[in-house]
Amino acid sequence: MAMELEEFLSTLEKLADQAEQTFAAAADADHFEAARVQYVGARSGQMKTLQKQLGALPKEAKPVGGKKLNEAKSRIQAAMETAGDRLKPSTAGKQSGIVLDPTLPGTRRHLGRTHPITQTIEHLKEIMGRLGFAVVEGPEVEDTWHNFVALNIPEDHPARDPLDNFYLSVAGQSAVDVSAHEAQLLRSQTSTVQIRIMENKAPPVRIISLGRVYRPDPPDRTHFPVFHQMEGLWIDTDVNMAQLKSVLTLFATSYLGEDVSIRFRPSFFPFTEPSVEADFLWNGEWVEFGGAGMVDPHVLTAVGYDPETVSGFAFGLGVERLCMGRHGVGDIRDLWRNDLRFLHQF
Numbered sequence: 001m002a003m004e005l006e007e008f009l010s011t012l013e014k015l016a017d018q019a020e021q022t023f024a025a026a027a028d029a030d031h032f033e034a035a036r037v038q039y040v041g042a043r044s045g046q047m048k049t050l051q052k053q054l055g056a057l058p059k060e061a062k063p064v065g066g067k068k069l070n071e072a073k074s075r076i077q078a079a080m081e082t083a084g085d086r087l088k089p090s091t092a093g094k095q096s097g098i099v100l101d102p103t104l105p106g107t108r109r110h111l112g113r114t115h116p117i118t119q120t121i122e123h124l125k126e127i128m129g130r131l132g133f134a135v136v137e138g139p140e141v142e143d144t145w146h147n148f149v150a151l152n153i154p155e156d157h158p159a160r161d162p163l164d165n166f167y168l169s170v171a172g173q174s175a176v177d178v179s180a181h182e183a184q185l186l187r188s189q190t191s192t193v194q195i196r197i198m199e200n201k202a203p204p205v206r207i208i209s210l211g212r213v214y215r216p217d218p219p220d221r222t223h224f225p226v227f228h229q230m231e232g233l234w235i236d237t238d239v240n241m242a243q244l245k246s247v248l249t250l251f252a253t254s255y256l257g258e259d260v261s262i263r264f265r266p267s268f269f270p271f272t273e274p275s276v277e278a279d280f281l282w283n284g285e286w287v288e289f290g291g292a293g294m295v296d297p298h299v300l301t302a303v304g305y306d307p308e309t310v311s312g313f314a315f316g317l318g319v320e321r322l323c324m325g326r327h328g329v330g331d332i333r334d335l336w337r338n339d340l341r342f343l344h345q346f
């Protein structure tokens with residue numbers, strides 16, 4: 001046997017012995033890692049060096065050298081695995097002897113999901129988007145200009161009563177004082193957003209706004225002090241009541257997925273003239289979903305539009321009503337209880 005090969009094999013033997021001892025003696029993960037780098041490190045581990053030496057051996061010595069190198073590698077690998085198992089942080093399962101059995105039946109876990117109101121809002125946005133309405137947003141804390149004045153609701157109007165609104169108290173002032181002057185309140189309707197959009201954009205306008213509104217109603221099956229509205233507004237040079245009816249009919253048909261009838265009843269809102277209540281025929285019953293009408297010229301003037309050149313319609317629908325009607329929910333309070341048994345059904 002050539003000298004070179006003999007030397008190579010004995011180095012190999014010594015290295016494997018040494019590595020076995022080092023791994024066996026490794027007391028913690030740091031020692032283990034140091035040994036790993038020293039012996040089998042990919043860049044400068046000692047096995048790597050020997051591998052290179054193998055390449056330099058005479059041709060006829062290579063088969064034996066290669067075989068022995070592989071044997072040494074296996075020994076070191078085995079020593080490393082034993083040490084690795086010994087040092088691995090023991091898991092609870094191991095201690096109690098529990099072994100994962102993938103054939104056992106699983107336990108179903110309920111993943112989180114969006115709230116039915118959120119689902120409804122997404123659905124409404126999608127339908128109105130197809131009808132060409134862009135989604136906009138407005139603040140929930142409003143001033144009296146946007147919630148009342150610009151909407152043609154004058155200072156002495158009963159809609160501004162502190163008993164019917166959530167005014168934000170101002171130090172040193174009673175709610176009554178506050179309601180009469182420039183004050184802030186939680187918006188009582190999404191019509192505020194109409195004003196904000198028109199103040200900042202020249203016509204045409206074709207938007208919907210969905211969000212929370214607040215009214216101090218005692219909770220019962222159909223009332224809750226916070227609920228959601230979808231406000232729609234379309235302003236252009238020639239928008240009329242027939243288009244209002246078409247849009248609401250298309251909306252109702254899309255949302256209910258069937259041929260629904262829609263009916264307008266005369267009504268009154270300070271910010272629309274004429275005004276209507278919109279009812280949908282739902283399961284053979286007329287249900288009121290909100291108010292609508294042609295935007296009052298006073299409102300157009302308040303935002304700097306010219307009522308002689310533009311006109312438009314607006315509507316405000318109750319999102320909870322739509323959601324409850326569609327899913328057969330009988331009590332609005334269920335939408336706020338956050339009982340998982342209820343929410344899991346959506």
Ligand code: PHE
Pocket residue numbers: 188189190191231269272290291292293314315316317
């Ligand atoms: N803002 C009205 C309400 O809250 C609904 C409405 C919106 C009516 C737009 C007419 C036009 O009852």
